[in-house]
Amino acid sequence: ALTIGIVGLPNVGKSTMFNALTRNNVLAENYPFATIEPNTGIVPLPDDRLPVLADLVHTEKVVPATVTFVDIAGIVKGASEGEGLGNKFLANIREADAICEVVRAFEDDDIVHVNGHVDPADDIDTINTELILADLQTIDNALPKLEKDLRGKKIEPSYLEAVRKAKEILESGRTIDAAAQAGEIDKVDVFDLHLLTAKPFIYVFNVDDNELSNEDFKAKLAASVAPAPAIFLNAQFEAELTELDEADAREMLADAGLDESGLDQLARVGFDILGLQTFLTAGEKEVRAWQIHQGWTAPQAAGVIHTDFEKGFIKAEVVSYDDFVAAEGSMAKIKEEGKLRLEGKDYVMQDGDIVEFKFNV
Numbered sequence: 384a385l386t387i388g389i390v391g392l393p394n395v396g397k398s399t400m401f402n403a404l405t406r407n408n409v410l411a412e413n414y415p416f417a418t419i420e421p422n423t424g425i426v427p428l429p430d431d432r433l434p435v436l437a438d439l440v441h442t443e444k445v446v447p448a449t450v451t452f453v454d455i456a457g458i459v460k461g462a463s464e465g466e467g468l469g470n471k472f473l474a475n476i477r478e479a480d481a482i483c484e485v486v487r488a489f490e491d492d493d494i495v496h497v498n499g500h501v502d503p504a505d506d507i508d509t510i511n512t513e514l515i516l517a518d519l520q521t522i523d524n525a526l527p528k529l530e531k532d533l534r535g536k537k538i539e540p541s542y543l544e545a546v547r548k549a550k551e552i553l554e555s556g557r558t559i560d561a562a563a564q565a566g567e568i569d570k571v572d573v574f575d576l577h578l579l580t581a582k583p584f585i586y587v588f589n590v591d592d593n594e595l596s597n598e599d600f601k602a603k604l605a606a607s608v609a610p611a612p613a614i615f616l617n618a619q620f621e622a623e624l625t626e627l628d629e630a631d632a633r634e635m636l637a638d639a640g641l642d643e644s645g646l647d648q649l650a651r652v653g654f655d656i657l658g659l660q661t662f663l664t665a666g667e668k669e670v671r672a673w674q675i676h677q678g679w680t681a682p683q684a685a686g687v688i689h690t691d692f693e694k695g696f697i698k699a700e701v702v703s704y705d706d707f708v709a710a711e712g713s714m715a716k717i718k719e720e721g722k723l724r725l726e727g728k729d730y731v732m733q734d735g736d737i738v739e740f741k742f743n744v
């Protein structure tokens with residue numbers, strides 16, 4: 384499964400947030416997702432559509448898609464030089480498919496900040512500098528061989544150019560992800576280097592709960608990392624939420640003027656930056672959200688349910704979630720109103736598709 388690595392300086396609230404994330408899934412009794420390793424948490428992708436569908440098709444069983452988080456400890460200044468747990472840190476982050484950076488924006492005199500004061504921009508700079516330095520080492524190690532390969536005509540000049548461009552970006556103190564979002568480099572061109580900063584980034588600002596509704600405060604922080612997505616949450620508040628049952632949690636959220644928990648937002652945005660999406664199936668046996676890559680075709684999606692479905696794919700019968708709900712789940716009504724679409728092998732799956740695949744065995 385694709386994973387999101389959680390990183391951040393010490394004492395920013397990572398453990399508090401990670402524990403809340405994993406408790407979140409243990410409490411959700413319907414979901415048979417346990418923490419596999421102490422530092423891995425598999426959490427359900429929040430999807431309000433699933434209980435609605437379960438109600439319509441009269442099933443108790445709901446299986447959501449999941450998002451996998453890995454808690455990566457050990458970032459300190461000098462990590463790229465192997466300081467502290469530096470090497471282990473870099474190896475763990477290399478294995479993750481996206482980076483979730485937790486940044487302290489809450490004030491609390493009792494909790495020591497490693498740099499002596501709360502400064503989100505400075506913290507981000509500290510972490511990103513280590514990642515950037517590690518990437519520069521990767522490039523500097525690769526360059527002599529690439530230059531030789533170019534002379535031997537084993538690689539295209541354009542590849543070496545892209546690598547040099549990446550080096551230039553990193554030397555200017557920016558991540559490849561940020562530069563790619565600004566259209567300065569195409570990540571695909573330097574994919575072979577597996578650079579850390581080419582992974583998609585998501586920033587979580589751990590803020591005081593009274594700042595959660597301070598739009599100015601949040602807008603400034605969001606702008607400092609844009610176009611990377613930013614999530615605002617209070618880790619302690621999130622931890623308290625996970626200890627309540629669903630109704631009480633909703634009430635506590637509403638009292639705070641929020642309609643979704645920060646952890647739910649994080650799961651949704653994380654799923655999205657991993658390049659994933661879902662399609663739905665709804666039957667008497669179960670209602671389920673299946674996880675696929677964005678842009679996958681109907682046969683590829685069918686293959687997620689069963690490999691035979693992909694090989695023997697004939698067609699997909701698709702109805703959109705909205706049409707399904709409008710027809711109260713009645714297939715007869717859906718057909719009568721011409722809302723059932725027959726899609727062939729080139730069909731690209733859309734979010735909210737409720738599907739039944741037809742196949743040869």
Ligand code: GDP
Nearest residue numbers: 393394395396397398399489491494617618619
């Ligand atoms: P980590 O080192 O990044 O994993 O940070 P921890 O989750 O262990 O948190 C460090 C300390 O900060 C603990 O004492 C937490 O209770 C506290 N803490 C975490 N989140 C918040 C927060 O949002 N507000 C305040 N005031 N304290 C927090």
